[in-house]
Amino acid sequence: MDILTSDFQQDYFHLFNLPVRFLIDGDALERSYRALQVHVHPDKFAHLPESERRLSMQWATRVNEGYQTLRNPLNRARYLLSLHGVDTQEELNTSMPTDFLMQQMEWREALEEAKQARDADALEALEQRVQHEEHTLQRQLAAVIDEARDYAGASGIVRKLKFLEKLAEEIGSAFDEIDS
Numbered sequence: 788m789d790i791l792t793s794d795f796q797q798d799y800f801h802l803f804n805l806p807v808r809f810l811i812d813g814d815a816l817e818r819s820y821r822a823l824q825v826h827v828h829p830d831k832f833a834h835l836p837e838s839e840r841r842l843s844m845q846w847a848t849r850v851n852e853g854y855q856t857l858r859n860p861l862n863r864a865r866y867l868l869s870l871h872g873v874d875t876q877e878e879l880n881t882s883m884p885t886d887f888l889m890q891q892m893e894w895r896e897a898l899e900e901a902k903q904a905r906d907a908d909a910l911e912a913l914e915q916r917v918q919h920e921e922h923t924l925q926r927q928l929a930a931v932i933d934e935a936r937d938y939a940g941a942s943g944i945v946r947k948l949k950f951l952e953k954l955a956e957e958i959g960s961a962f963d964e965i966d967s
Contacts, residue, residue, distance in 0.1 A: 799853035
């Protein structure tokens with residue numbers, strides 16, 4: 788198949804020849820990405836007319852965007868939901884279940900205490916708890932999206948993962964502050 792004559796609007800799953808689902812084979816994504824890179828790399832088209840060089844550049848950009856989207860679970864979930872017409876409204880809808888709000892407060896307090904004490908062990912323990920929660924939520928996303936096909940219900944889980952992503956960044960910054 789000549790990728791340059793393919794449908795430029797096809798979704799990323801079809802571009803990478805993967806099933807349209809949350810759980811994907813990471814090795815298959817990697818192999819497909821590398822194969823596509825070889826086909827669309829702009830250096831391969833350097834001797835061709837400007838229009839074909841531009842097209843290869845557009846394809847290279849699309850392949851890179853698709854790869855970045857599918858390899859990150861949160862971005863993959865957002866993308867999947869958008870394919871099904873669901874906007875996660877992460878910026879507008881900040882409502883969370885009470886138990887998750889209580890957990891957020893506990894994590895934030897633990898982060899502040901660890902930062903104040905410059906306690907790397909406490910930060911590492913918090914980081915592990917956050918990573919465990921991320922994996923739990925990713926398993927929930929797989930069940931809700933791939934099995935139940937409850938795309939609207941998955942948006943609440945995506946919002947929780949967004950919070951955890953931000954908290955993980957703040958933990959990383961706290962490690963940097965301690966190291967400096």
